Amino acid sequence: MLGRPNIAIAGLACETSTFSPARTLAPAFHPRRGKEVIDEYAFLHPGTPLGNSANWHGALIGHALPGGIVARESFEKLASEIITRMIEIKNTTSIDGLWFDIHGAMCVEGMDDAEAELLQRIRKIIGPDVIVSASMDLHGNVSQRLVHQTDLITCYRMAPHEDEQETKERACKNLVDMLKSPAGRPGRPLKAWVPIPILLPGEQTSTRIEPAKSLYELVPGVEATDGILDAAIWVGYAWADEPRNHAVVVVTGWNADCVTEGAKKLANYFWDARRDFKFVAPTGSLMECIDSALVSSSRPFFISDSGDNPTAGGAGDVTWSLDRILGRPEFKSSSGPTAIYASLPGPQAIETILKAGIGAVVTVTAGAEVDDLHDGPITMTGRIHSIRHGDKDAVVEAVLQVGSVFVILTKLRKPYHREHDFTRLNLAPRHVDIVFVKIGYLEPELFDMASDWLLALTPGGVDQDLPRLGHVRIHRPMWPYDREFAEAPDLTPQLIPFSNEAL
Template identity: 75%
Template structure:
C-alpha cells in the first residue's frame, strides 16, 4: 500500500415512504461526481488531517430530499454511472478503501434492501478486499446483508441530526485508521449485529428526551471500551414496508467477547425501554392543536403538520391541513390571529402569482397533484404578500395572505427548517401567533424559536398513527404494532462473517 491509501467515495441516499404515491427520480438526487464530492466535505479538503491522510477520489454521491419510492429506472441510471466510475478507477489504480455514504432507508421499485444491493454491485467491481466504511442516518435500516458487506458501519447519535457531519467524519477517520494501522495486511474488525423487534417513528425516539436520551448516551461509553471501534443504534425507518425494517444494534471492534456483550447490552436496554417511548411533544388532532395554539399565552406557538412531512418521505402536497385551517371562521378575517402555514406546492398557482405580482389579489388552486388520497386540490383567494426566486428545492416561493393566514406556496415541495426560510419571504415567525410547518419533531432553529408547540396527528404518507398505514411485510410480532409477544425475543448478537471468501 502507498504511503497514502486511495479511498473512493460513493453512495445514494433517500429516505422513502412506500405509503405515498410520490416517486423519486434521478434528478432529485442532485448527484455529485469526482472533485465535486470532495468539495462538499470540508473535513476532506487538503490541509486537514483527514484530507492529507488519504487520496480521496469521488465516484458518485447523490442525496435526495426524502420522498416516495425511487423508480427502478432512476436507480439503475445512477447505480450504473456509479459502477462505471468505480470500474474505471479500479482499472487505473488500486483502491484500498471505500466510504459508502448512504442514508439507509431507500426503497427502490422491485428491489428489497436497496443499499445492500448497491454495495453488492460495488463489491463486484472493487473486489472483496477493499475495506468499506458506511455512514448512515439512525433512521436507516441495517440488514444482515448490509452489515455483512461492510467492514465499518456507523450512524448518527442525535435526533434531530445535529451530528451529521461528525458522523460522516467519524466513518472516514475510522477507515483511515484501519488502513494505516496495518498497511500491508489491513485486518477486518468483528461486527456484532443484533436486530430488535421494535419499529418506532423518530418523533417517539428523539434523543432530546427519555428513554432515547439515555439509550444513546451509552454509545460513547461503549465506544470508549478497550477492544471496541464503534457502537451504533438504528431506530429503523417506520414508513417503509420491507422485512429489514426494525431497530438494530451493531458494535464493531477487535475483541469477540467485548463486542458481543456490548451489542447485547444496547439491544437489551432498547427492548426493555420499549414501553417508555412517547411523542416528543403533546399531540392532538389538527383542530385540537390549533385551538390550543389560539388560547396559548405564549408566542409563537408551533404546530407540526406531521402526516405530510417532506423530510420523512411525505409528498409535501397533501392539502388536508391547509384546508382545515382555511375553513375556520376565526381565521377568515384580516385582523384575526396571525398564522403562517408552510407549505403547499402548486406549480400552476405559482405561475399565476408571478404573473400577477406582489400586491395583487388572485385566486389560485394548489396541492394534491401527487397525493390526493386524503384531500383534493385547494382553491384560495388572497393578496400576494411576497415572491422569491432561486431556492434549491422550491425554485420559486410565494406567500398568499388570505384572512389572517399567510400560506406559503411553492413551485416544487420544500421543507421549512430555518428562520431565514421565512424571513426571506418577508415573514416574521417570531412575531406570529401560530406557525404551522410540515415536519415531525422540530429542527433545531424552529425548536429554539417555539415558545410552545404540539404535534398534530394528521393523515399523509408518513402518518404517525402507524396502524392506519397497513404494513404487510415487516416481521411480526413487532412493537408497537403488537403488544403481546409469545416469548421474549432472542437478542443474542450475531457475529458477521469476515473472510474474503464469505464476502464473495
C-alpha cells in the same frame, strides 16, 4: 500500508415512504461527481487532517429530499453511473477503501434492500479486499446482507441530526485508521449485529428526551471499551414496508467478547425501554392543536403538520390540514390571529402569482397533484405578499395572504427548517401567533423559536398512527404493532463475518 491509501466515495441517499404515492426520480438526487464529491465535505478538503491522510476519489454521491419510492429506471441510471465511475477510478489507481455514503431507508421499485444491492454491485468492481466504511442515518435499516458486505458501519447519534457531519467524518477516520493500522492487527474487524423487534417513528425516539436520550448516551461508553472501534444504534424507518425495517444495534471491534457484550448491553436497554417511548411533544388532532394554540399566551406557537412531513418521506402536497385551517372562522379576516403555513407545492399557482405580481389579489388552486389520497386540490383567494426565486428545492416560492394566514406556496416541495427560510420571504415567524410547519419533531432552529408547540396527528404518507398504515411485510411480532409477545425476543448478538456473496 505505506504511503497514503486511495479511497473512493460513492452512495445514494433517500428516505422513502412506501405509503406515499409519490415517486423519486434521478434528478432529485442532485448527483455530485468527481471533485464535487470532495467539495461537498469540508473535512476532506486539502489541508485538513483527513484530507491529507488519503487520496480521496469521488465517484458519485446523490442525496435526495425524502419522498416516495425511487423509480427503478432512475436507480438503475444512477447505479450504472456509479459503477462506470468506479471502473474509471480502478483503472487509474489501486482502490484500498470505499466510503459508502448512504442514508439506509431508500426503497426502489421492485427491489428490497436497495443499499445492499448497490454495494454488492460495487463490490463486484472493487473486489473483496477493499475495506468499506458505511455512514448512515439512525433512521436507516441495517440488514444482515448489508452488514456482511461492510467492514465498518456507523450512524448518527442525535435526532434531530445535529451530528451528521461528525458521523460522516468518523466513518472516514475509522476507515483511514484501519487502512493505516499496524500489520500485526488480526484481519478485518468483528461486527456484532442484533436485530430488535421494535419499529418506532422518529417523533417517539428523539434523543432530546427519554428514553432515547439515555439509550444513546450509553454509546460512547461502549465505544470506549478496549477492543471496540465503533458502536451504533439504528431506530429504523417506520414508513416503509420491507422485512429489513426494524431497530438494530451493531458494535464493531477486535475483541469478540467486548463487541458481543457491548451490543448485548445496548440491545437489552432498547428492548427494556420499549414501553417508555412517547411522542416528543404533546399530540392531538389538528383541531385540538389549533384550539390549544388560540387560547395559549405563548407566541409564537408552533404546530407540526406531521402526516405529510417532506423530510420523513411525505409527498408534501397533502391539502387536508390547510383546507381545515382556512375553514376556521378565526382566520377568515385579515385582522384575525396571524399564522404562517409552510408549505404547499402548486406549480400552476406559482405561474399565476408570477404573472400577477406582489400586491395583487389572485385566486389559485394548489396541492394534491401527487398525494390525493386524503383530500383534493385547494382553491384560495388572497393577496400576494412576497415572491422569491432560486431556492435549491422549491425553485420558486411565494406567499399568499388568505385572511390572516400567510400560506407559503412553492413550485416544488421544500422543507422549512430554518428561520431564514421564512425571513427571506418577508415573514417574521417570531412575531406571529401560530406557525404551522409540515414536520415531525421540530428542527433545532424551529425548536429554539417556539415558545410552545404541539404535534398534530394528521394524515399523509408518514402518518404517525403506524398501525393504520397497513404494514404487511415487516417481521412479526413487532413492537408497537404487537403489544404482547409470547416470549421475549432473542437478543443474542450475532458475529457477522465479511462476505461478498449475496444473501
